[in-house]
Amino acid sequence: MLLKRIIPCLDTAGGRVVKGTHFRELLDQGDPVALARAYSEDGADELTFLDIDATPQGRATLIDVVEKTAHAVFIPLTVGGGIRELDEIRTLLRAGADKVSIQTAAVQRPQLITEGARAFGSQCIVVAIDAKRVAGNGWMVFTHGGRNSAGLDPVGWAVEAQRRGAGEILLTSIDADGTRAGYDLELTRAVADAVQIPVIASGGAGHPKDLEAVLTEGRADAALAASIFHSRAYPIPQVKAYLAAKGIPVRV
Amino acid sequence: MIALIDYGAGNLRSVENALARLSATAIIAALPEDLSRARAIIFPGVGAAAPAMAALRERGLDQAVMAAIRDGVPFLGICLGMQLLFESSAEDGAACLGLLPGTVERLKTQEKLPHVGWNTLEHVRPHPVLEGTEGEAFYFVHSYVVVPRDSDVSAGETTHGVPFVSAIAHQGLVGVQFHPERSGSAGLRLLENFLRFANVEAAA
Numbered sequence: 001m002l003l004k005r006i007i008p009c010l011d012t013a014g015g016r017v018v019k020g021t022h023f024r025e026l027l028d029q030g031d032p033v034a035l036a037r038a039y040s041e042d043g044a045d046e047l048t049f050l051d052i053d054a055t056p057q058g059r060a061t062l063i064d065v066v067e068k069t070a071h072a073v074f075i076p077l078t079v080g081g082g083i084r085e086l087d088e089i090r091t092l093l094r095a096g097a098d099k100v101s102i103q104t105a106a107v108q109r110p111q112l113i114t115e116g117a118r119a120f121g122s123q124c125i126v127v128a129i130d131a132k133r134v135a136g137n138g139w140m141v142f143t144h145g146g147r148n149s150a151g152l153d154p155v156g157w158a159v160e161a162q163r164r165g166a167g168e169i170l171l172t173s174i175d176a177d178g179t180r181a182g183y184d185l186e187l188t189r190a191v192a193d194a195v196q197i198p199v200i201a202s203g204g205a206g207h208p209k210d211l212e213a214v215l216t217e218g219r220a221d222a223a224l225a226a227s228i229f230h231s232r233a234y235p236i237p238q239v240k241a242y243l244a245a246k247g248i249p250v251r252v
Numbered sequence: 253m254i255a256l257i258d259y260g261a262g263n264l265r266s267v268e269n270a271l272a273r274l275s276a277t278a279i280i281a282a283l284p285e286d287l288s289r290a291r292a293i294i295f296p297g298v299g300a301a302a303p304a305m306a307a308l309r310e311r312g313l314d315q316a317v318m319a320a321i322r323d324g325v326p327f328l329g330i331c332l333g334m335q336l337l338f339e340s341s342a343e344d345g346a347a348c349l350g351l352l353p354g355t356v357e358r359l360k361t362q363e364k365l366p367h368v369g370w371n372t373l374e375h376v377r378p379h380p381v382l383e384g385t386e387g388e389a390f391y392f393v394h395s396y397v398v399v400p401r402d403s404d405v406s407a408g409e410t411t412h413g414v415p416f417v418s419a420i421a422h423q424g425l426v427g428v429q430f431h432p433e434r435s436g437s438a439g440l441r442l443l444e445n446f447l448r449f450a451n452v453e454a455a456a
Contacts, residue, residue: 002363002412003370003389040436045370071269076391076434096265098434121299123366123393167393168368198368221369251370251389 003249004215005045005222006236007200008229010035012081013053015061033068036077039229042236045251046076048101048170048224054082063095070096078126080170089116093124101170103128104143107150107157110164117165126200127161129154131187132174139187146174158191158199169195170224172202180206180227188218200224208234208242215248254450255281255290257317257333259297259307267296267330270433274444284316292450293317293325296433297332301341301356301396304332305348314349321351326424326450328381328443334420334427335398343396352422354400361413366395371410371418373430379407379421381445388438390430392418397429 010017010032017032036047047069051062059082066079079092080101089100106113106127116125130146131139131154141152150157158169171191173184183204192199198221201214205225214220228234234242240250254271256264258280271278271294278294281287295317297304308314321327329337336348341356348356359365370389375382385408397416400406408419410429418429426446432439 001371002367002392003372005369070266071272074266074270074273074434074439075436094265096269098266123298123368167366196364197366198364221364 001249002221003045003251004220004243005200006043006211006240006243006250007046007048007222007224008039008044008236009048009050009202009224009226010039011050011052011226012058012062012065013051014055014058015065018052032065033072036069036073039236040073040075043240043251044075044236046078046222047073048078048080050101051079051081059088063091066092066095066097080126080128084112086112086115086119089120093120097124099124099126099167101126101128103130106161107141107143107152110160113161113164113166117167122165122167125166126168126170127158127166128170128172129157129161129191130172130174133184133187138190142174154187155190155194158195162195162197166197168198168200170200170202173204176204177202178227179204182206182210183214183218183220183223185213185218188214188220192219192221198222208239211239212243212246212248215243253290254278254292254294254447255287257287257293257295257313258282259304259311259313261299261304261307264296266431266433267294270440270443273440274447276447281313282311284312287313287316287320290320290325292327292447293320294328294330294446295333295336296330297334297336299332300343301332301335301346301348302344304336305346308336318349318351321425324424326446327426328446329425329427330433331394331429331431334429335396337425337427338398338400341396351425352400352405352420353402354398354405356396357399358395359397359412359414359416363413366393367412368393370435371412371430373408373410373418375408376406379419379426380449381421381426381442382408382419383445384441385438390418390428390432390435390438392430394429398427
């Protein structure tokens, strides 16, 4: 049976992992590779690096981090944040990323999804969708870190992304992100029911029960989370043990 | 020396990295003569069957792979690299290498396709390359599966709504539908098993 994936997200800036994690000693050493290895050994099913500054200099350092991580960690590695061009995708894949996540650029130029899927295969093109609730009318897609409305419905946009060759959807609820009050289950379910490709839910995890809810009620195929793992609150083995006890198939 | 087949589409980096972890060095084989010296071959295929076969033919690698396999060089096909060993693929009707009887078909399942993520391997029969991997989870990314005509070829199965063949073995040929290079410690174990299997075969 296909197992539900648990994916820690590591924010990077200037090639370093930022934000506190419970692997404090590794973070203090400024060693994202050791941090990635620690999460892998903890049972992460995949790792996502999200480049939050995405400056040219930061990108060069990120590529170095991806290369070193790919040498040390043998689980799928996704890299996202500010990717706009086919050449950037190629460089990241060559550095050892298994997938790239594209968001704002995919909205601005949907052809990038098609071109990326054609050049490198759907399996490595993840389309990230940031969605926010709008009064009385479901959700809207936002870009530029949640600042600009794209004028798109996330369900329709996910279907379009799939049609263009996206291999997975990384769906973030802007409303839930950072609240630790649970994922937006309704949003996740609406998108997961509309597409055939896997949906990775993101934003709002504060307790293992939130992951349980999004993987069952929300029909997500994978749950991405950051602070729940970075703080000492719920390490991955504890989250997975909780999910397994609830009858959710996970890799333990 | 292990040769990694490079037909221009695949990203060989992760397999190279995994072999490096196991202290094995590989050469990238983009030409037929690169394969003639190989003591073992790993074929990590990605993408669709038809363009991969076209690229292999264009480089003369199809004949070189078949010659090496007939000579008994141990071979590990990964994902598309296993599928291409069969006669043909329903994925754009591509004619494949035909080293094993059977076809490649789209998985007939009610579950989501592509089948992406970690799923468990159940052994159908013991094989040295699969040693210590019974019930272990591996990382899959695919929609098509091999359907061997000779059921003895199957060595392992996985279930995604329906069971399908996820590992095959026939003499020096081994194939897996999943990606051992992306399957954590279980994947490294399988690759290590293959290296051991290959050395034994080469010495024999």
